[in-house]
Amino acid sequence: MKIIKSIFKGTTPNVLEQGNESISILEEVIIGGINQYICIRGKNINNPILLFLHGGPGDAMLPVMTGINKDLEDDFIVVNWEQRGAGKSYYPFKESDEIGIDTFISDTYELTKLLLKRFDKEKIYIMGNSWGSVIAIQTVQQSPKLYYAYIGIGQVVNMKENEQISYDYTLEQAVLRNDKNAEKN
Incomplete structure (x- = not known):
């Protein structure tokens, strides 16, 4: 029997910072009625939140983004979300599931509200890459008062x-x- 090592870690490395204000968590949350995973990392929980939406759909970026985002963790609480059907948030879709772009927009809105409440914030920053840019920009258009700014990477026009x-x-x-x-x- 051949064993294959997964690149998807079950944990996230600690944020090395003095004091007790850093955060480093990989956790399962219920969004849109299903279990989905978020990774929250930052050197200071008092910093603003930056929510990252990956490309795809289905193109999980968690293992890559945790390494790339290290500098962002100095100034933000960086939240990497594996959207429904991607990476650790994968589940087998049923034929009866009606999942469209509105589902992902609703999930983004729900996750935003969860983060605002959890960290006692009024607004967050949101960054979308490729497919994530489609979801992020439409979410911001529907609920602009929840966001300081939108950052697009590989913007889909x-x-x-x-x-x-x-x-x-x-x-x-x-x-x-x-x-x-x-x-x-």
């Missing part, structure tokens, strides 16, 4: 046009390579 360009390019490459299987799929 026109999802339909983006997908059409990607499809056209892929088909063009299949034709150039005379890949009949790829052409028909």
Whole structure:
């Protein structure tokens, strides 16, 4: 039997900081009626909150972002959320599940409210990468009073046009390579 080591840690390393005001937690919370995971890290719990929404959908970034965000943890309480269906928040969807963009927007709003209450804050910062930018910007548009600012990375501007360009390019490459299987799929 071959054992494969997962890159998805069950814990998050401690934030090394003097005093008792740092935070380093990986935990399961109920959002939208299902169990989802968040990782909260920062050197001072009195700092503002920065909620990070990953790309995808389904493209969990927790193992990567915990390392990349180290400098952000000096000035923010950084919250990495593995959205429903991604990473540690994965669960098998049922055929009857009706999950659309509004579901993710609602989850983001609910998580924001949870963080505001937990840390006794009035507003947070929100950062979205790719697919996360779609969710974040629409959440901010619906509830602007909950956010100081929105930060977009790999900002999606026109999802339909983006997908059409990607499809056209892929088909063009299949034709150039005379890949009949790829052409028909």
